[in-house]
Amino acid sequence: MNDATDDEAFALGLPTRGEIYEQQCALLETELADSYQEVRHCRQRIAKLVRMADELTGERDRLRAALNRLQG
Template identity: 45%
Template sequence: MENDLIDDSGFELGMPTRVEMLKHQCTLLCAELETTRQDLRKAHQNIAKPIVMHRDSSTGLAMLKVEHERLEWTLNDMYNRERDRKVVRMGDAYGDTHCKNHNHLAAVNPFKAVLHSP
């Protein structure tokens, strides 16, 4: 029949059996599975680099935070010592003795008087 509405080319040898169709479906699924595995391997390789970078930057950030905290304490200590020196100088300028200034420091912060006592 030349003017059929349904194209039946490819079926010259007849319809495939159910077993043949299932084998073909398995072959297609195996090929798809292999492609998915390759894509997954590539994705693991791509994601490994940012994970290592994040781990390294987190370690570096933690070290920087510790250093920042240490520098902050050092700067605060230097500032407090300089402020205490200025208080002593002002006391000397107005005729106060060091002992009075240390008592003033003890009233503000008892630990300062211990640190700066003669």
């Protein structure tokens, strides 16, 4: 094993443990912000689907009532 090679690796400016933690925190913060944005968009899509379902349910009920009157 060549100890000189190991010493040269540290001369290349390997990050300290603190720098690695800071980088990981920055990555996690970005991922969290992206996740929040995705959740917000999903909630908007869900709200739209709920409104659509409500409209369709109302239309179904009106059509059933009309059918019952015609069959009546």
